Amino acid sequence: MKIISKNTVPQGFKFGGIHCGIKKKRKDLGLIYSETPALATGLFTVNKMQAAPIKLCKRNIKNKIQAVIANSGNANCAVRNGFKDALLLTDLIAQELKIKRGDILSASTGIIGVPLPMDKIKKGIPFLIKQLKEDSDDFAQAILTTDKVCKQIAVELNITGRKVVINGIAKGSGMISPNMATMLCFLATDIDIDKRLLMSCLKEAVQNSFNQITVDGEMSTNDTVLCLANGEAGNKRLQATSYKLQVKKTENKDLEKFQEALNYIALYLAKEIVKDGEGATKIIEVEVKGAKKKIDAEKIACHIANSNLIKTMFYGESTNYGRIAAAVGSSGVDLNLTDIYLVSDKNRVKIFEKGYFLSADEKVLKKILGKKEIKIVVDLKKGDFSKRILTCDLSEEYVRINAEY
């Protein structure tokens, strides 16, 4: 696997992005187009309140897909004509591109409860289509909301002797929580692959990336991860030779390579989302291990990762570590065996042992707290289950952004 220029598009794909007026200034409407109909697979929010584009995706994703229309600035969620508007949008794209409206997916992000400004979008679409090109930069910009930076990556790998490209683009940046975030992610590749296999690969990649990040514990109504594969690379099709996909993967070196690349991209984008979390100044990795039950590990990791007290502690580089132990205790798990460590790239300090705080070296602790990436390890020493979550600190900036948004 080779990391290549981040705006590289796979063969047969074109990307575009314009400002049509949903937002005041920045780009707000993006399009991905594949000349060859592509296999598509996706994962969506489990919030019971689902935005109209999610419903549309769920309806169309069984088809071979040629286009994905995405907008920022408006979530098209919980409005009475939301689904009608989403359909109309695909009609407009279908007419212009001369493709079937059923072969189009859509995604939206932004404010909830306000109708899409369809007039503005309608006027913008011809320009958007004219602007399609073999460069994903404009699309990556068009899906941002409060994100400060574009999240984009492209990799190249060799599958059965042919060059395969995968392009990944995502946006964050508040409402980020396990089981997806207010995040959109678009993966496009020219690999030729079996559809069931593609879904399995996507699930694994998302499980180990987007489902392990949190910014504020909120679950969005619009979370979407889409993966399109149009087969233009011309590789020997990756097939599922057995129903047990997991077993197969390690038996097929090419499939393993593809999975690794997809995992890499998803984790890279997930980390980029956390780094660019609203107001974030630090990345915090929470690892809870030694739990008796999986649910214990998850509960404690989530609690720590979403604790305002702990997040502000890291922001202030304050040594009020008691908040970590208090968060563990409030989950209802006994701390009589628990050890807690603070870890940076260069240092690892045990701050809590079997229920009590240790008088650790303050100088080393201050060094760790001064870092941009910090890890908390909670070892319950009760069993074998563990959970890892990435989060960020909480600053005044988060409040400002969300008070004004």
Add this chain to the structure above:
Amino acid sequence: MKIISKNTVPQGFKFGGIHCGIKKKRKDLGLIYSETPALATGLFTVNKMQAAPIKLCKRNIKNKIQAVIANSGNANCAVRNGFKDALLLTDLIAQELKIKRGDILSASTGIIGVPLPMDKIKKGIPFLIKQLKEDSDDFAQAILTTDKVCKQIAVELNITGRKVVINGIAKGSGMISPNMATMLCFLATDIDIDKRLLMSCLKEAVQNSFNQITVDGEMSTNDTVLCLANGEAGNKRLQATSYKLQVKKTENKDLEKFQEALNYIALYLAKEIVKDGEGATKIIEVEVKGAKKKIDAEKIACHIANSNLIKTMFYGESTNYGRIAAAVGSSGVDLNLTDIYLVSDKNRVKIFEKGYFLSADEKVLKKILGKKEIKIVVDLKKGDFSKRILTCDLSEEYVRINAEY
């Protein structure tokens, strides 16, 4: 029931508070003393990590109590000698007051994981005892941490022809969550009452007050509510005439009066805690009704009350109401029948009906959002269960306080 001067102490009680040096400047050590041994009852945090004074209270509370020693600035929690220090503290008080060390309760609030500065406290105790008087102001100040104001109230009522006084003092103000907060509350009364009855009254009062407030969803290691009754009022003792305490209460007008007074005090103090929540500028009341199960109502109410996105929305007086519906949806409950209202003292606007946002009058909504006290009503229309929680908004101030603390 009559509300009287808030620093009024019940007969036979004395209160004191001094600065002994645990904190830099403000008062940090307080004492309540009852000449007559008093019945005592208490409720404590359910966090598995419990501070040493909680363990001490649980051991001594079966005894008749003559003193409560409380400090701020240090939680005496998760330190190896914590319990030994808490015991030593009661020894010192016992010696000076010439009472039994088993007849003393204690409470602490402040930083976790740092040993109590016993030397400073030891030096302070003689001054603290000299300073005891029939005025609770100094004690109310001595238990504050990041609180901006004292939380104090006193009421007078007539029980079987005798004047009974109840004095209530509390502190907040971060780490406030249902099942108690980082809150300490001290209720002292001269009523003569059966002990089992006193516990029942306290439980009811706490259930409808401190257990319905949240500031940041954190559960403290030190939460304590204590209630002391020394019988000095000389009323005819309130007795439990049947095992079914609930039934009895309405049959006994005097008991009903006492319960009402206790409820009033607890709710008053709980509201004061929310109002003074770290960085709070508004009080938000969340009411979820029409739930099929009790747990649904509780989950949704807690989620809304602890949502950073919703709390910053109220802080910014922004109209991004979608966040409320998204929070309901993320709890896994269907919104197809749900109505949501925003309510102030003068206005009530339906913003969401059966799964969709209504285009409500923006002017009226802005008026509601401009208020200091706002209510959200979520009516799921699925069943008969409901839950009410008080919370506050989230401002930059919260982050500043907790980054520096």
